[in-house]
Amino acid sequence: MHIDKYERYWLIIVTAALGIFFAALVAGAVIFGVRAPDRIELINPQRLDLTEFANPGIYDMGDNQYTVYMVASYRRGWIFDAGQDEKLNGKNQVLRFPLGAQVTFFVTSEDITHGFIIEEHNANLELVPGQVGRVQLTFDKPGTFHIQCHEYCGSGHQTMWAQIVVQ
Ligand code: CUA
Numbered sequence: 001m002h003i004d005k006y007e008r009y010w011l012i013i014v015t016a017a018l019g020i021f022f023a024a025l026v027a028g029a030v031i032f033g034v035r036a037p038d039r040i041e042l043i044n045p046q047r048l049d050l051t052e053f054a055n056p057g058i059y060d061m062g063d064n065q066y067t068v069y070m071v072a073s074y075r076r077g078w079i080f081d082a083g084q085d086e087k088l089n090g091k092n093q094v095l096r097f098p099l100g101a102q103v104t105f106f107v108t109s110e111d112i113t114h115g116f117i118i119e120e121h122n123a124n125l126e127l128v129p130g131q132v133g134r135v136q137l138t139f140d141k142p143g144t145f146h147i148q149c150h151e152y153c154g155s156g157h158q159t160m161w162a163q164i165v166v167q
Helices: 005-030 045-050
Strands: 038-042 057-062 065-073 079-081 092-097 102-109 114-118 124-127 131-138 143-148 161-166
Touching (some): 045 102, 065 114, 079 092, 079 161, 102 114, 114 131, 124 131
Antiparallel strands (some): 038 131, 057 065, 102 131, 114 124, 114 143, 143 161
16 A cells, blocks of 8 residues: 655654554553542532531541641632631631541532642542532641632632641
8 A cells, every 4th residue: 555755744744643642651550640520419509508508518537647637718708718717818728637638528519610720730620510529638748838719709709718738
């Protein structure tokens, strides 16, 4: 079969590009731990009172392991509600963990789509009402890290954050 010279070049370039993309995918998953968001459960966002999200909070599971139930909400004043009394600006909650804590976050939105990232950590969720996002992290460096909403969610979007303190 005769293949034109330029056609052959393009076949080689396209095959090489696919190989590079596939290698990047494998490297991302294996070396950098990139994971697709974990969608574990569907709930009724209007009836969070019937779920674990009725009592947002940090739950000590022992052995330096914690489970966090957190509600992202503009109705509560553009906050991540983790049931914490310690607040900045009168609303932005502070979550404190000891160094080395292994934390599983369960996060949901009760109204509209919000985002959830933790700076300097591999945590990035899109919070669609009715869906529960889960991410598990180990906090192995001390410091202050922000949880930030990264989906535009209205006039208070840029004030929607919480703070994690690892000490
Ligand atoms: Cu919530 Cu932007």
